[in-house]
Amino acid sequence: MNQVTIDPELKKKCPKAALACVTAEVETGETPAELTAELQAFAEKLLKLGEPKSVLESAPILATRSAYKALGKDPARYRGSAEALLRRVIAGKGLPHINSVVDVINLISGESRLPIGLYDSAHIQGDIVFRAGRAGETYKGIGKYDLNLEGLPLFADSQGPHGSPTSDSERTMVTSTTKEVLAILISFGGSPAFAKWPETMCALLEKYARAHHHHILLVE
Numbered sequence: 001m002n003q004v005t006i007d008p009e010l011k012k013k014c015p016k017a018a019l020a021c022v023t024a025e026v027e028t029g030e031t032p033a034e035l036t037a038e039l040q041a042f043a044e045k046l047l048k049l050g051e052p053k054s055v056l057e058s059a060p061i062l063a064t065r066s067a068y069k070a071l072g073k074d075p076a077r078y079r080g081s082a083e084a085l086l087r088r089v090i091a092g093k094g095l096p097h098i099n100s101v102v103d104v105i106n107l108i109s110g111e112s113r114l115p116i117g118l119y120d121s122a123h124i125q126g127d128i129v130f131r132a133g134r135a136g137e138t139y140k141g142i143g144k145y146d147l148n149l150e151g152l153p154l155f156a157d158s159q160g161p162h163g164s165p166t167s168d169s170e171r172t173m174v175t176s177t178t179k180e181v182l183a184i185l186i187s188f189g190g191s192p193a194f195a196k197w198p199e200t201m202c203a204l205l206e207k208y209a210r211a212h213h214h215h216i217l218l219v220e
Helices: 008-013 033-047 052-057 059-070 081-090 100-112 197-209
Strands: 004-006 018-025 116-120 128-132 138-140 146-148 153-157 160-163 180-187 212-219
Touching (some): 004 008, 004 018, 008 128, 033 052, 033 100, 052 081, 116 160
Antiparallel strands (some): 116 180, 128 153, 153 160
């Protein structure tokens, strides 16, 4: 596993920031029918709540918003990816269907309310630091325009920024050829928010992407 650390300056502004890093060897393929059913069941369960929008006030979502504010980023303009997924479901669009690996991560993100970075390990160069973006830093988000990274919490390797709790980059995105992944659950409310989710992620990756040799590492 690439070494992952949290920058001291980010930790000063977001003292409860914590990461749960999951690595696994996978077989990335089309979304199995059973996983599609799980994605649909999650959306239906959320929409049957008396007030679906109440999930947007859950502790992990509020902690992410507070962290963005602390770093000088507007959380209404730059949303955490978990909040963006939940808003998509509330709008009746369901969870996206991408591939077996990405869909597992999106399901866990929606269930846990935590942003999750997902990376093809083959395209990560050196160690990774979780820090605030610097002036002038950008990258092309997956399916998006160039993202202004200044003040945004992000992951950077030796080649520079490649992911964030808002949107990951095309450089390290998971594709049909991906053989090994690094998934990072991001909590701005402390490590208790991780609960069972890293283990659940590993179990679902085993079930739907034939994952093996998976490991979990907590970074605080």
